[in-house]
Amino acid sequence: MKTRIIAIILLLLGSAIGYFDSASFLAPNSFLAGFSFRLGLDLRGGTHLVYRADISQLPAAEVNDAMDGLRDVIERRVNLFGVTEPLVQVESHQNEKRLVVELAGVTDVKEAIKMIGATPYLEFKMERSKEEQDILIEKNKKEGASVEDPYYAPTGLTGRFLKKSSVDFNQTTFEPTILLEFNTEGADIFAKITRENVGKRLAIYLDGVPISTPVVREEITGGSAQISGKFTPDEAKTLARNLNAGALPIPIELISQQSVGASLGNEALARGILAGIYGIILLAVFLILWYRILGVAAVLALGVYISIVLALFKLIPVTLTAAGIAGFLLSVGVAVDANILVFERFKEEARSGKTLEFSLQEGFRRGWTSIRDSNISSLITAIVLYWFSTSMVKGFALTLGIGIIVSLFSALVVTKTFIAALGVRRVGSMASFLFGSGFKNIPKESHAHN
Numbered sequence: 001m002k003t004r005i006i007a008i009i010l011l012l013l014g015s016a017i018g019y020f021d022s023a024s025f026l027a028p029n030s031f032l033a034g035f036s037f038r039l040g041l042d043l044r045g046g047t048h049l050v051y052r053a054d055i056s057q058l059p060a061a062e063v064n065d066a067m068d069g070l071r072d073v074i075e076r077r078v079n080l081f082g083v084t085e086p087l088v089q090v091e092s093h094q095n096e097k098r099l100v101v102e103l104a105g106v107t108d109v110k111e112a113i114k115m116i117g118a119t120p121y122l123e124f125k126m127e128r129s130k131e132e133q134d135i136l137i138e139k140n141k142k143e144g145a146s147v148e149d150p151y152y153a154p155t156g157l158t159g160r161f162l163k164k165s166s167v168d169f170n171q172t173t174f175e176p177t178i179l180l181e182f183n184t185e186g187a188d189i190f191a192k193i194t195r196e197n198v199g200k201r202l203a204i205y206l207d208g209v210p211i212s213t214p215v216v217r218e219e220i221t222g223g224s225a226q227i228s229g230k231f232t233p234d235e236a237k238t239l240a241r242n243l244n245a246g247a248l249p250i251p252i253e254l255i256s257q258q259s260v261g262a263s264l265g266n267e268a269l270a271r272g273i274l275a276g277i278y279g280i281i282l283l284a285v286f287l288i289l290w291y292r293i294l295g296v297a298a299v300l301a302l303g304v305y306i307s308i309v310l311a312l313f314k315l316i317p318v319t320l321t322a323a324g325i326a327g328f329l330l331s332v333g334v335a336v337d338a339n340i341l342v343f344e345r346f347k348e349e350a351r352s353g354k355t356l357e358f359s360l361q362e363g364f365r366r367g368w369t370s371i372r373d374s375n376i377s378s379l380i381t382a383i384v385l386y387w388f389s390t391s392m393v394k395g396f397a398l399t400l401g402i403g404i405i406v407s408l409f410s411a412l413v414v415t416k417t418f419i420a421a422l423g424v425r426r427v428g429s430m431a432s433f434l435f436g437s438g439f440k441n442i443p444k445e446s447h448a449h450n
Contacts, residue, residue, distance in 0.1 A: 038319045040320060041087075178239055283336060301339065308409075
């Protein structure tokens, strides 16, 4: 227990030294410019926007689907704006529904606010004839810009005529389909469009982007229509949600805007990275001095652990925030703690006269139960934090959870592999020193265990 406490204190001490000694590390034109991990709003700088949604005109049963559709539309708008890493989420605040948008690295905030604030716009366009397409293509070439869509023409049928959209399943093929229901005025417009354009494509546009281009098979009257195709259930649900986003427009009002400067983000990132480096170096020195050859194996395993975790952060990918970096550093302590538990169990077995090989096996076997229980409890905490907390704490919980899972592999597989590679079978003078710890060596009078 004392050793574990000392290791944690040294990790925190090294992190604190690195945090307050980062002035020379603030070089955004060199290191930080090449830091290719995804960075959150607090590190990269950007804008945090909070919108209040007006759901007063919506039935209670349709609020959640409408908000999900609105969120999808805003995400698409932000991505078109050039933001590759937006965070758009729906939050409930008392009796209100709010949309929280975080735009990391956005420079033109006014334009982003303008794009986000507009209500989703749904419209139906009819496929033009080949002659019309050729004429408009030539016209656009002469004028040097696309002034008019050469392939689809407006019909006057927009989202305000669509009552709702839902997912159904074909009773014969069991494939998902999308059902459309128009109001009285929309039913008349839709009947006229389908009557005059059988065999042509009727494109459905949301915010100027086509989301579906079904072919009109026959005149459709009565205000109800069906879109069929090779949809997966998720694709059909997404399409219906996007249609409802335009059919049930939700006005949103900007109620909060906060900006984070890039200089603050660079400083926080530099301090966090340097704190981690200092803490890990100090911890590595302690492990080697206290556990000798076992400490060397632990440090090598710790290097593998850090490499795996950082690779996962890159591949998933994980958006790193200041809280996320803190979670990663805490997970380093968890990984080291697992090694210490194994080493302490090994010392107990070796000093009772067992061979090194048997003592190491017993150290991992006996240490596993304590490692398992402590890591499971920590993992449960991380899951609860991620599930119920805000975005900032989610980053901490995610990096901590990933670190805990990888630490199990590191302690029980990687460390064990490095130690097994040493190939020591008996306790001689050199082995007695190398496998000792603190100020004590392993007794030379070890005997084989039956």
